[in-house]
Amino acid sequence: MxxxxxxxxxxxxxxxxxxxxxxxxxxxxxxxxxxxxxxxxxxxxxxxxxxxxxxxxxxQKMTYNQQLKDYEDAVLQKRLDEMTNEEIAQLQVELEAEKKSQSAS
Incomplete structure (x- = not known):
């Protein structure tokens, strides 16, 4: 302001x-x-x-918090858009393995 x-x-x-x-x-x-x-x-x-x-x-509905969240979402979306289909598939495999290891412990 x-x-x-x-x-x-x-x-x-x-x-x-x-x-x-x-x-x-x-x-x-x-x-x-x-x-x-x-x-x-x-x-x-x-x-x-x-x-x-x-x-x-x-x-946490302040303007700064909302702008930060929007920026982080945009950065992650840009990174996801730049990934190839093989990289996305590998990321999904890694996420599934991480979920299994967290649920096992």
Whole structure:
């Protein structure tokens, strides 16, 4: 994420908080109540965002993890595409032998 993106998001959150405050005052709440409720809404949104972030971290659904998995899959697919039929058959034989040796122990 670029610096300008972070500045834009911060400014957007600031403006949204002011808009919520103004909407609550126009809805009839006094300034103190509108301020408290706008903070409650902001804090609830922040806690919700943090929970989704933590969920993505522990489930490893972050952008970096997905990019790394996609890259590894592409590299393995390229290697498989470059192999001859004989090499693929030999690899299958080796995998079968490894499975048998793991199940025997």
């Amino acid at each position: 670029r610096r300008i993106d972070v500045i834009g998001i911060g400014l957007g959150v600031f403006v949204a908080g002011g808009a919520v405050y103004l909407a609550l005052t126009l809805a009839g709440l006094d300034g103190i109540s509108a301020g408290i409720w706008s903070q409650v809404i902001f804090t609830g949104g922040l806690v919700g965002w943090v929970l989704t972030y933590i969920t993505r971290v522990f489930s």
